[in-house]
Amino acid sequence: MTYPLDPALFTDDMKLEPTRAGFGRGLRAAGEADERVVALCADLTESTQMHHFKEAFPHRFIEIGVAEQNLVTVASGLARAGKIPFTSSYAAFSPGRNWEQIRTTIALNNQPVKIIGSHAGIYTGKDGATHQMLEDIALMRVLPNMIVIAPGDSVEAEKATKAMANNGKPTYMRLAREKTPVFSTEDSPFEIGTAYVLREGTDLALMGTGTMTAKLLEVATELAKHGLEAEVVHVPTIKPLDNKTILYTAKKTGRVVTAEEAQIAGSFGGAVAELLTEKLPMPLLRLGMQDRFGESGDPAELFPLFELDPASMAKNIAAWAKVTHRYHQ
Amino acid sequence: MKQTLIQMEHSANRIRESIITMLEKAGSGHSAGPLGLADIFSALYFSILNIDPKNPDWDNRDIFFLSNGHVVPVQYAAMAEAGFFDKEELLTLRQTGSRLQGHPERERLPGVESTSGPLGSGLSQAAGYAYSLQYIDGIKHRFVYVVMGDGELNEGNIWEAAMFAGKNKLSQLIGIIDRNNIQIDGNTEDVMPLEDLKGKWESFGWHVLEVDGHNIESIIDAASQGRAISNRPTVIIAHTIPGKGVDFMEYDYKWHGMPPNADQAKDALRKLRTLDGKITHEGAGV
Numbered sequence: 001m002t003y004p005l006d007p008a009l010f011t012d013d014m015k016l017e018p019t020r021a022g023f024g025r026g027l028r029a030a031g032e033a034d035e036r037v038v039a040l041c042a043d044l045t046e047s048t049q050m051h052h053f054k055e056a057f058p059h060r061f062i063e064i065g066v067a068e069q070n071l072v073t074v075a076s077g078l079a080r081a082g083k084i085p086f087t088s089s090y091a092a093f094s095p096g097r098n099w100e101q102i103r104t105t106i107a108l109n110n111q112p113v114k115i116i117g118s119h120a121g122i123y124t125g126k127d128g129a130t131h132q133m134l135e136d137i138a139l140m141r142v143l144p145n146m147i148v149i150a151p152g153d154s155v156e157a158e159k160a161t162k163a164m165a166n167n168g169k170p171t172y173m174r175l176a177r178e179k180t181p182v183f184s185t186e187d188s189p190f191e192i193g194t195a196y197v198l199r200e201g202t203d204l205a206l207m208g209t210g211t212m213t214a215k216l217l218e219v220a221t222e223l224a225k226h227g228l229e230a231e232v233v234h235v236p237t238i239k240p241l242d243n244k245t246i247l248y249t250a251k252k253t254g255r256v257v258t259a260e261e262a263q264i265a266g267s268f269g270g271a272v273a274e275l276l277t278e279k280l281p282m283p284l285l286r287l288g289m290q291d292r293f294g295e296s297g298d299p300a301e302l303f304p305l306f307e308l309d310p311a312s313m314a315k316n317i318a319a320w321a322k323v324t325h326r327y328h329q
Numbered sequence: 330m331k332q333t334l335i336q337m338e339h340s341a342n343r344i345r346e347s348i349i350t351m352l353e354k355a356g357s358g359h360s361a362g363p364l365g366l367a368d369i370f371s372a373l374y375f376s377i378l379n380i381d382p383k384n385p386d387w388d389n390r391d392i393f394f395l396s397n398g399h400v401v402p403v404q405y406a407a408m409a410e411a412g413f414f415d416k417e418e419l420l421t422l423r424q425t426g427s428r429l430q431g432h433p434e435r436e437r438l439p440g441v442e443s444t445s446g447p448l449g450s451g452l453s454q455a456a457g458y459a460y461s462l463q464y465i466d467g468i469k470h471r472f473v474y475v476v477m478g479d480g481e482l483n484e485g486n487i488w489e490a491a492m493f494a495g496k497n498k499l500s501q502l503i504g505i506i507d508r509n510n511i512q513i514d515g516n517t518e519d520v521m522p523l524e525d526l527k528g529k530w531e532s533f534g535w536h537v538l539e540v541d542g543h544n545i546e547s548i549i550d551a552a553s554q555g556r557a558i559s560n561r562p563t564v565i566i567a568h569t570i571p572g573k574g575v576d577f578m579e580y581d582y583k584w585h586g587m588p589p590n591a592d593q594a595k596d597a598l599r600k601l602r603t604l605d606g607k608i609t610h611e612g613a614g615v
Contacts, residue, residue, distance in 0.1 A: 038461075038465065059464065059465065060465060062460065064493065065489075065492070065493070067489035067492070067493070069449075069450070069453070069485065069486040069489055070453045070486060070489035070490050070492075070493055073450045073453035073454050073457070073486060073490070074453045074454070074456055074457035074460070074490070074493060075457060076443065076450075076453075076454050076457065077394075077443075077453065077454035077455060077456060077457025077458040077459075077460075077461070078457040078458070078460065078461050079457075080392070080442060080443060080454065080457075080458055081392075081457070081458045081461035081462065081465075081466075082461075083461055083465070085457075100447055101447075101450050101486065104444060104445070104446065104447050104450065105443065105444065105445075105450050105454060108434065108444050109434075109435055109436075109443055109444035110435075110436055
C-alpha cells in the first residue's frame with residue numbers, strides 16, 4: 001500500500017502545525033471516547049495543549065503545579081484507581097527530572113500512564129540547551145514495558161494520542177514546540193509499532209523519527225538530483241521498533257541513514273544500530289546530536305548549525321554514500 | 330477478619346516472629362523498621378482496613394500503599410497472618426522466583442497495590458487514588474491509607490504530594506508516618522532534621538495526630554478520627570521504637586538494613602516468645 005502524503009507538502013500551500021497541537025485535539029477526542037481518560041499538567045497547560053481537554057472535561061483535569069515527580073506519581077495512583085492518565089510537561093522536566101518515579105511507579109509497576117514530553121528537540125529553539133531535550137528517547141526506551149513514540153507531524157500526533165489511550169501500557173510521546181510540515185493525511189495509516197515507507201528507492205535508506213521525517217523527504221529529492229534514489233522510512237514508534245520494515249528496507253538498499261532531533265547515542269539511531277548490528281550488519285550513518293548540547297537560536301539557524309537541515313544532510317549523506325559501499329548479502 | 334485488641338496484640342507478636350524468621354532465612358533485609366511497625370500493621374490488617382484477603386481486588390476495598398518499600402517484610406507477615414497466602418511462603422522472601430520480592434511488586438503479589446522501594450513516591454500515589462475517589466468517581470465509603478518512613482520525608486516528592494493533598498482537601502487520604510527517628514546514616518535529627526514535624530504538616534493543610542505507634546487502640550482511634558475529618562487529609566505521626574520487641578535491636582540504627590544471623594534470630598525469637606524473659610515457657614500468649 002502506498003502511504004498517502006499530503007498533496008500540499010512542499011508547495012506554497014503546505015500545512016504547518018506543531019505536533020503538540022495534534023496532541024491537544026487527540027486528547028480531547030480520547031476524553032470524549034472514554035471517560036476513564038484523565039489529564040494532569042505541571043503548570044504548562046496551554047503550552048502543552050492540554051487546555052482543550054481541561055475546557056471540555058474540567059472535573060477530569062488535575063493541575064499539579066511545578067512538581068514533575070508528583071505529576072507522574074499521582075498519575076500512577078490514578079491508574080491504580082482504573083483511570084487512563086495523560087501527564088504533560090516539557091520533556092526536559094518529564095521525563096527529564098522524574099525518570100526514577102517513571103521507572104518504579106509506572107514502568108515496573110506496569111501502569112498505563114501516558115507521559116507527554118513537549119518541547120523536545122531542537123525546535124525548542126531560543127529557550128536554549130536547558131529546554132532542548134535531546135536525551136528523552138534514550139531515557140525512555142531503556143525501560144521495560146515502556147512504549148516510545150515520536151510522531152512525524154500534528155496529524156499523526158493526534159492519531160497516536162488516540163491510539164495510546166487504548167493500548168493499556170506505559171507510553172511516552174515526545175512533541176515539538178514549533179510548527180513543522182504536515183506530510184501525512186487523515187487517511188495515512190498509523191499504528192503503534194509500525195514504520196511506514198514514504199518513498200521507494202534502491203540506493204540507500206533514509207530512516208527518520210519525529211519531525212525529521214519531513215526533512216528526509218526533502219533530502220531524498222535533493223539526493224535524486226545526484227543520482228541517488230533513497231527509500232524514506234518514517235519510524236514514529238521507536239519502541240517497539242518495527243524490525244520487519246526496517247530490515248526489509250535495509251536489505252533492499254544496503255546502506256542506512258538515521259535522522260533524529262536527539263542524541264544519536266541510545267536514541268533512534270542507537271536503536272537501529274543495535275538492530276542492524278545483530279541482524280544485518282551494514283553501513284550506517286546516524287544523523288542527530290553528536291554528543292553535544294543544543295543552544296539558543298532560531299530553529300531555522302540551529303538546524304544548519306547542527307547540520308540537520310535538509311541541505312546539510314543531503315550534502316553529508318552524498319559524501320558518505322560516495323565512499324560507502326552498499327551491503328550485499 | 331476483624332480482631333479484638335488482645336487478638337491484635339498477639340497477631341503483632343506473631344508478625345514479629347515471622348519477620349525474624351523470614352529475615353534470618355533470607356540472609357538480607359531490614360530488621361528495625363519492620364519490627365517497629367508490627368503493631369501498626371496488626372491494627373491495619375485486623376481492624377482499620379476494609380479488605381478481603383480472599384478477594385484482594387474487591388471493588389469496595391480500602392487501598393493501602395506502602396511508600397517505604399524496604400519495610401515490606403512486616404506487610405508480607407501481616408498479609409500471611411490475615412490469610413492472603415500461606416505463612417510457609419514467607420520463607421521464600423528475597424529468593425529467586427518468589428512472589429515476595431525484596432521490595433514489593435504489585436504484579437507479583439495480589440494485595441500489593443503498588444511497586445515501591447525508591448523512597449518518597451507513595452504519598453502521591455495514594456493522593457492520586459484518593460483524588461479519584463473524591464472528585465472523579467464520587468465514592469465516599471472507601472479510604473486510602475499510606476505508610477511512610479520518617480527518613481523518607483527527606484524526599485522532595487513527599488512534600489509535593491503534601492501540597493497537592495492539602496490543596497485538594499483529600500479527606501479520604503490518611504497517611505501514617507513511622508516516626509522511629511532512625512535512618513541509614515544515623516538519627517533523623519542529625520542526618521536531616523524533620524522537626525517541627527507536626528507543624529510542617531499542619532502548615533501544608535493537614536489534620537495531624539500523634540500517637541504511640543505501639544498502642545494498637547490509639548492507632549485505631551486515630552484512623553477513625555482521620556476518616557471522620559471531612560475537610561482535610563489526615564496524617565498520623567506514629568512514634569515507634571525501631572527494632573521493637575528485640576532488645577538488642579531497639580533504638581539501634583545499625584539494625585536498619587541488617588538481618589539477624591542464626592544465633593541472633595534464635596535469641597530474638599526467644600525474647601519474643603517469652604515476652605523478654607518475663608514468662609518462662611516459650612509460646613505463651615500466642
